[in-house]
Amino acid sequence: MDQTAPATIDTRPLLDWYDRNARKLPWRVGPGDRKLGVVPDPYHVWLSEIMLQQTTVAAVGPYFHAFLRRWPELADLAAAKTDDVMAAWAGLGYYSRARNLKKCAEVLAAEHGGKFPETEAGLLSLPGIGPYTAAAISAIAFDRPATVVDGNVERVVARLFAIDTPLPDAKPELKRLAATLTPSTRPGDFAQGMMDLGATICTPTRPACALCPFLGSCKAQSEDQPDRFPVKGAKTPKPTRKGAAFVCRRKDGAILLTRRPPKGLLGGMAEVPTTAWTADFDPDGALDAAPFSANWRQATGPVRHVFTHFRLELDVYAAEIGKAPAPDGHWWEPAATLDEAALPTVMRKVIAHAFEDALKPKR
């Protein structure tokens, strides 16, 4: 690897650009506000950074507001019930984030006097906080000179230096180059500026190089092929798994639910009873896995859902029954509170499909 090339890129234009173009985000203290003495709330910075992991700004907004409305302070979240946190997170995905969020709040309350550490090392030791988030909180909340590297920064740096190494192998080199750019003054604004730049100008496709503060010092742009970087490794195709799900509605409208194991896919979330999800699912034997015998009717067509590493097709069976005890490990979720249950999106799709097909009121 070429270690000799010094970073000669002037980063002052990036801060100037950020002063003029910073995105207005609910959890952000803008460059103008900071100059008036307003400092970010570390709790808000932390909550937003966890939610933003692999998740779009648009998706995070409503969840961020809902969490702060319900748990205004870190101590409130530390004292919350884990299932309430899981339910409030439902729909946002990557549910281990919610479990670690709650765990992190408890650790801070119990062992750190309810305050966040200001250093990367201190933050890195906490649940759910990895290298990116530790650097982001240290830089954004405490304005410490940490090198913040997310997907945006990787893209910007890969283009600035025209790095040919494919991701993820290029990550160490990109981090090293990013560190050479990080200024000692306003490191938090620099980090946010780099991420804003990646989100709005240095975009994955069709970057708006004419508007870029690095125009003139970007190697990829000078070679007239900015969107060739970063180079990506080959991606593997997604296999398909199949199974069946059972939506059982009691006469009063309650739905039979159970809890998934705390770890793994959709860990700790609620679900309707299902078969295992496998590549060799046998549809003819599906009813053997039903929670009890009933007049099960199959809805038309499966529910399709795409996870990170596989596609899922679930046949949906529905039944209506009178009073019946919930089997071990199951419970009847009242119709009135179904919306607030810790049901992941795939399960909401299953229940909605049953309601609009097999459980439709008969004419």
Place this chain on the structure above:
DNA sequence: GACACGTGGAG
């Protein structure tokens, strides 16, 4: 280091 881990929007 490789893989598991969700979801919804854009092109």
Place this chain on the structure above:
DNA sequence: TCTCCAAGTGT
């Protein structure tokens, strides 16, 4: 319909 992706972390 399909691919890519969005402020990554844990194991």
